[in-house]
Amino acid sequence: MIEPRLAAPRLSVEGLSSFYGSFQALFGLDFDLAPGEVLALIGANGAGKSTLLKTLTGLLKAPPGCIHHNGECLSTRTPATITRAGIAMVPEGRRLFATLTVEENLLIGGHVRRAGVWSLEAVYDLFPALRAKRHQLGPQLSGGQQQMVAIGRALMANPDLLLLDELSLGLAPVVVEEIYRALPRIVGPGISAILVEQDITRALAVSDRYLCLRGGRVVLAGPSAGASTAAIIDAYFGVSA
Amino acid sequence: MSIDQTLTAARAPSLAPTVPGIVPSAPSAARPSRAVLPARIAAAGLVVALATVPLWADPSTQRLAGEFTVFAALATLWNLLASYGGLLSVGQQAFVGIGGFALYGLSVLGGVPLLAALPLVALIGLAFAVPVAFLSLRLSGPYFAIGTWAIAEVLRLAVMLFPALGGGSGSSLPLDVLRTLGEDRASRSLAIYETGFVIAAACVAMTALLLRSRWGLGLRALRDSEVAAESVGVRVRPLKLLLFSLVGMMTSLVGAVVVMQKLRVAPDPQFSVVDWTAFVIFMVVLGGYGTIEGPLLGAALFLVLREVLADYGAAYPIVLGLIAIGVTLKMKDGLWGALGGPRRWPILPILRRPPA
Amino acid sequence: MIWINALVQGLLLGGIYALAAAGLALVFGVMRIINMAHGEVIVLSAFLTQMVTGALGINPMLAAVLILPLMAALGYGLQRGLINRAVRSDPLPALIMTFGLSIIAQNVLVTLFSADSRRLDVGPLATASLRLMPGISVGVLPLAMFAVAVAALVMLHTLFYRTGAGRAFRATAIDADIARTMGLDTDHVYGLVTAIAFALAALAGIFLGIYSSFDPFIGPSRLIFAFEVIVIGGMGSIYGALAGGMILGVSQALGAQINPQLQQLAGHLVFLAVILLRPQGLFARNRS
Numbered sequence: 001m002i003e004p005r006l007a008a009p010r011l012s013v014e015g016l017s018s019f020y021g022s023f024q025a026l027f028g029l030d031f032d033l034a035p036g037e038v039l040a041l042i043g044a045n046g047a048g049k050s051t052l053l054k055t056l057t058g059l060l061k062a063p064p065g066c067i068h069h070n071g072e073c074l075s076t077r078t079p080a081t082i083t084r085a086g087i088a089m090v091p092e093g094r095r096l097f098a099t100l101t102v103e104e105n106l107l108i109g110g111h112v113r114r115a116g117v118w119s120l121e122a123v124y125d126l127f128p129a130l131r132a133k134r135h136q137l138g139p140q141l142s143g144g145q146q147q148m149v150a151i152g153r154a155l156m157a158n159p160d161l162l163l164l165d166e167l168s169l170g171l172a173p174v175v176v177e178e179i180y181r182a183l184p185r186i187v188g189p190g191i192s193a194i195l196v197e198q199d200i201t202r203a204l205a206v207s208d209r210y211l212c213l214r215g216g217r218v219v220l221a222g223p224s225a226g227a228s229t230a231a232i233i234d235a236y237f238g239v240s241a
Numbered sequence: 242m243s244i245d246q247t248l249t250a251a252r253a254p255s256l257a258p259t260v261p262g263i264v265p266s267a268p269s270a271a272r273p274s275r276a277v278l279p280a281r282i283a284a285a286g287l288v289v290a291l292a293t294v295p296l297w298a299d300p301s302t303q304r305l306a307g308e309f310t311v312f313a314a315l316a317t318l319w320n321l322l323a324s325y326g327g328l329l330s331v332g333q334q335a336f337v338g339i340g341g342f343a344l345y346g347l348s349v350l351g352g353v354p355l356l357a358a359l360p361l362v363a364l365i366g367l368a369f370a371v372p373v374a375f376l377s378l379r380l381s382g383p384y385f386a387i388g389t390w391a392i393a394e395v396l397r398l399a400v401m402l403f404p405a406l407g408g409g410s411g412s413s414l415p416l417d418v419l420r421t422l423g424e425d426r427a428s429r430s431l432a433i434y435e436t437g438f439v440i441a442a443a444c445v446a447m448t449a450l451l452l453r454s455r456w457g458l459g460l461r462a463l464r465d466s467e468v469a470a471e472s473v474g475v476r477v478r479p480l481k482l483l484l485f486s487l488v489g490m491m492t493s494l495v496g497a498v499v500v501m502q503k504l505r506v507a508p509d510p511q512f513s514v515v516d517w518t519a520f521v522i523f524m525v526v527l528g529g530y531g532t533i534e535g536p537l538l539g540a541a542l543f544l545v546l547r548e549v550l551a552d553y554g555a556a557y558p559i560v561l562g563l564i565a566i567g568v569t570l571k572m573k574d575g576l577w578g579a580l581g582g583p584r585r586w587p588i589l590p591i592l593r594r595p596p597a
Numbered sequence: 598m599i600w601i602n603a604l605v606q607g608l609l610l611g612g613i614y615a616l617a618a619a620g621l622a623l624v625f626g627v628m629r630i631i632n633m634a635h636g637e638v639i640v641l642s643a644f645l646t647q648m649v650t651g652a653l654g655i656n657p658m659l660a661a662v663l664i665l666p667l668m669a670a671l672g673y674g675l676q677r678g679l680i681n682r683a684v685r686s687d688p689l690p691a692l693i694m695t696f697g698l699s700i701i702a703q704n705v706l707v708t709l710f711s712a713d714s715r716r717l718d719v720g721p722l723a724t725a726s727l728r729l730m731p732g733i734s735v736g737v738l739p740l741a742m743f744a745v746a747v748a749a750l751v752m753l754h755t756l757f758y759r760t761g762a763g764r765a766f767r768a769t770a771i772d773a774d775i776a777r778t779m780g781l782d783t784d785h786v787y788g789l790v791t792a793i794a795f796a797l798a799a800l801a802g803i804f805l806g807i808y809s810s811f812d813p814f815i816g817p818s819r820l821i822f823a824f825e826v827i828v829i830g831g832m833g834s835i836y837g838a839l840a841g842g843m844i845l846g847v848s849q850a851l852g853a854q855i856n857p858q859l860q861q862l863a864g865h866l867v868f869l870a871v872i873l874l875r876p877q878g879l880f881a882r883n884r885s
Contacts, residue, residue: 057778079777089778097771100764107761108768112780157780329692331633376869379876380828383631383688387824388872394821395865402858514817519696526693555704562697562704569690569697570682 006032010161010192011056012068018048018055018216025051026216033161033192040207040224041196044236048216049196050092053163056194057089058082069161084112088159092166092196094150096138102149103134109156116158117188123152126185144175151179151186162186162193168202180206200232214238274585292438295431303434307502309544310437314444314495315517316524316536318488321448324531325460326484331518332377332389335396336489338512339369340496342400345506349414350405354421356432359497366493367486369396374485378478390514397512411507414500422501437498444491449533460484515558523565529577534586538577598732600854605729607850608843609739612746613808615842617801617819618826619753620794622838625827627770627790628684630691634699635823636816638795641702642668642802643811644710647717657717661803665796672795677788684787699816706813717806742804747839749800753793754835766790818861825868831878840880 005012011033018026026048033039041049054060056067058079067075074082088109097105106120124131127148138146147167154162168176183206187193197203204210204224212220212235220235274280290297294306315333322328343365347358373392380388401409422432451457460480471477500506510516520543528539543561550557572579580586621635632638642664649660675698683690725737757763768776769786777783805811805819822845830841845864852863871879 059774059778078782079774080780080782083778083780091775091778095772095775097768097775099771100767104764104767108764108776108779108781111761111765153779323689329689331692331696376872379872383625383629383692384824384828384832386688386692387631387821388828390817391821391825391865391868394818395862395869398862398865402862515700519700522693522696526689530689555708558700558704562699562701565697566679566694569693573690 006034008035008071009033009068010035010037010070011194013056014066014068016052016055016062016066018051018060018062020051020060024216026055029218031211031218031221033194035160035192036190037209038187038193038195038207040203040210041194041213042200042203042210042232042236043213047213049213050165051216052213053089053165053194053196056082056163057087080112083157083159084114086114086158086160087163088154088157088161089163090147090150090154090165090167093169094138094146096146096149096153098138101135101137102130102141105138105149105153106156109153112157114158118155118158120156123155126155126182127152142175143171144178147171147175147179155186160191162191164193164195164197166196166198168197168199176202200229200236204229204232212236274581277586280586288442292435292442294438295434300430303430304502305544305548307434307437309540310434310441311495311498311502312521312524312540312543313537314437314441314498315492315521316528316540317441317444317448317533318491318495319518319521320525320530320532320536321451322484322488323525325452325457326481326488328481328485329383329386330377330389330485331386331514331522332373332391332393333488333492333521334512334514334517335373335389335393336366336370336492337496337499337517338393338396338400338508340366340493341500341506341511342406343493344497344500345412345414346406348418348421349412355418355501356422356436359436359494362497363490363494366496367490369493370486370489371482373489374482378481378485390518393512393514397508400512401508407506407508409508411505411509411511413505419504433498433501436501440491440494440498444495445533445537447487447491452533520561523561525575526565526568527575529575529582531574532577532583534583535575535577539575542576600851601733602735603850603854604847605733605735606739607847609735609743609846610808610850611843611846612743612839613801613804613842614822614826614845615830615839616746616749616797616804618823618830618838618842619750619835620797620801621820621823622827622832622835623753623790623794623797626833627766628691628787630680630684630688630695631824632680632791632794633692633695633820634702634816635695635794635798636818636820637699637702637706638668638672638798639802639805639819640811640813640816641706642799643717643806644706644813646803646806647715650717656722657719657803657807661800664803665799668799669792669796673788673792676791677784680791681784681787703813703816710813712812712814714810714812716810717803719807723807738807742808745800746804749797750835750839753797756793757835762789822864825864828876828878829868829871831881834878834880837878837880841878844879 009032013029013031016026016029017024029052031039041052043049051060055062058074058077058081062075064075065073067073069082069085069087072085074085074087077085097108100108103120106123110120124134129145130148130152133141133145138149141149151164151167167179171179180202195203195207204227207224210221210224210227210232211218212232214235215238219238220232291306291310294303298306315337319330319333322330322333340362343362344355344358347353347361348355351358353361373389377385377388377392400406419429422429452460496511499511503510524539524543525536526539527542528537529535546561547557550560568575574582617639620638621632624630624632624635645667646657646660646664649655649663650657653660680691680694683694719738722738726734727737727740728734757766765776765781765786766789768779769781769783773783776786826838826841826845828841829844830839831837844867848867849860849864853860855863
């Protein structure tokens with residue numbers, strides 16, 4: 001692995017492999033994430049980005065000993081335990097509970113009752129548009145507003161590690177702008193985040209470091225500031241020499 | 242390479258883990274056994290033995306073999322409907338009932354000789370199957386399942402309203418009707434047995450041929466993903482209607498065989514959900530769901546088990562229920578799957594050869 | 598007048614049918630499985646109630662206080678211990694498992710209790726009646742059972758749509774994976790849902806055991822009635838189940854008035870008509 005290991009990482013991943021039945025999707029990933037750090041995950045469809053996030057949340061089983069969160073091993077834990085430990089996800093495609101109201105979606109997010117700055121009121125302060133729509137159902141909202149609900153729902157768990165899967169998926173550029181402008185407040189001080197984003201430029205602009213995945217492996221990594229877009233595109237498509 | 246080409250090259254296969262619908266799990270050891278040829282010969286031998294039962298078996302063995310042909314047929318048909326059509330029906334007893342009462346009506350009330358009545362029974366079965374299919378397919382998933390059962394109940398109650406059909410307690414096949422099979426008891430029992438065998442063989446053959454045909458491919462695509470199948474032009478709804486109707490028709494014929502074997506017909510036994518559905522489903526799952534050989538193996542095991550537990554009354558259904566639960570928990574591919582399944586023992590080749 | 602009496606009787610019976618259906622609908626709504634042994638839960642409750650009333654000498658209605666929690670506990674244990682392993686995208690394992698349980702239950706019951714038909718005895722309450730208007734009288738017992746059934750359904754609705762637990766049930770029903778990532782223990786949720794379903798079925802079982810006779814093999818017919826109620830009333834709607842129950846009850850009562858042999862058939866025909874004309878049910882919600 002390219003990066004040195006950290007002393008007290010928020011997240012430490014070692015030799016992580018992940019499988020869908022007998023199909024291997026991740027091959028021995030290694031990386032650390034510092035507290036307060038934003039890591040961008042870049043890669044084409046099928047490279048393994050969502051698989052990694054699903055494995056981190058426990059929806060896919062990881063081999064024992066591969067994932068440590070704040071020093072505690074989470075590899076074989078259930079998703080509920082992992083969320084209670086402080087990892088929350090904004091899923092790809094939002095996946096709101098379609099017949100629950102906006103407020104009910106947020107309240108479910110807070111089911112784990114972790115202490116922290118986020119509450120129903122705090123989420124409505126962050127996204128005022130939602131306050132007016134609190135009793136409406138997800139499908140009645142615009143794409144951008146649904147994304148806000150999904151983000152708010154994850155925040156209600158007061159995580160110290162936020163997993164953001166393709167925030168911009170299916171949204172108009174103007175709306176994407178708005179959401180990314182709120183990112184510094186979403187990922188508050190001390191909160192770590194892993195951000196999956198197709199748009200390389202935007203991903204680099206909002207992150208501290210990046211990992212480029214291809215075929216389930218890390219093919220390139222480094223600090224986001226000053227990263228070579230050309231090198232990344234090469235790694236992304238695998239056309240390097 | 243252009244950007245488009247590189248993007249296409251970089252796309253990995255879909256990561257969707259679960260295949261929607263009912264799919265038997267693929268065994269990991271998929272090499273054919275070296276003993277396939279001897280296995281095929283043994284299988285052929287068994288078929289011949291089964292076909293010639295009246296020649297070599299004593300009456301009670303013949304009766305058991307006759308029951309085997311009935312259950313083999315029902316299990317094969319249910320398996321076709323469920324694992325290849327994705328249609329979980331718990332109402333096939335409707336057709337066992339229809340077939341049985343159709344035979345009774347045609348032969349006793351209509352004076353048609355028993356064997357000649359069989360094609361008519363098939364037609365009547367088909368005539369009922371189409372509207373039943375149409376109605377039940379308006380419900381989906383588990384609702385479809387119980388819907389078929391509710392419809393079977395309607396038919397059972399309806400039949401009981403007709404005193405000419407025996408009313409609630411049923412009636413026997415009179416001797417003059419039985420004589421249309423043959424003058425003496427031996428030739429009659431031969432005719433009854435062989436009818437059962439032929440129909441069972443027809444069901445298995447029909448299943449194998451169907452799966453090899455163009456429709457069969459469509460069916461297997463349907464099972465794997467309805468949405469995907471539709472998007473490549475497989476017409477889902479007509480296919481399901483066709484399959485359900487065909488299976489209903491064949492099941493009616495089996496119902497007629499049941500009446501011939503029992504020499505009588507009555508609403509409750511003829512429309513029994515336990516005998517013709519619960520036990521049949523258990524057989525399929527025990528033997529090996531999703532294969533052609535599995536249901537046959539299951540039917541045989543079931544009958545063996547019944548003979549062994551014959552003296553213990555209610556213990557038998559309880560044991561069967563426990564085994565069924567155990568199989569769903571531990572042995573999802575049934576006994577045939579545990580032995581290696583069709584990949585290891587390709588006795589009946591149903592996989593289509595791609596055009597050369 | 599007899600027709601109006603039949604109508605009223607049917608409406609009141611419908612409340613009990615709705616109760617029988619609610620448990621089935623609950624399990625299907627949250628877990629997407631049909632409990633083929635639901636009828637046996639209903640029948641078992643009646644048998645247990647008879648044992649309790651025989652042993653303690655109390656009224657069956659009072660025995661409910663013991664039987665309901667007992668059945669709820671049984672449901673929770675069975676779900677977490679066994680049926681949870683069959684809850685997945687493939688519906689066949691759950692079908693087989695519950696079918697197996699159904700057959701086991703029927704045969705255990707007949708071994709313990711014999712196949713004789715029997716009834717729960719409530720004493721003089723059985724025939725007490727109230728006169729609503731000249732010519733129309735209604736049994737006190739059916740009226741009381743209807744009231745309790747409606748109350749139970751209202752409580753269920755409130756639980757589902759106005760409490761945090763209900764919110765958790767609904768979220769799990771819609772998207773179990775995401776619900777897990779919100780910290781919900783879906784195994785526990787499924788257990789609770791089955792516990793509630795069993796309690797509702799137990800209440801229906803006691804009422805039906807008072808209202809009409811029962812035997813070890815009557816489970817399937819109860820299951821089919823419950824299912825028909827859901828189809829008629831609309832999937833996913835608790836109050837739809839009440840409406841469906843009343844429609845089924847009335848159909849059966851009116852059918853019986855025409856000809857006693859037509860009682861069940863009349864209900865079945867209405868059910869078939871609904872499948873034909875409006876398969877999603879008369880009062881369907883979009884989702885449960």
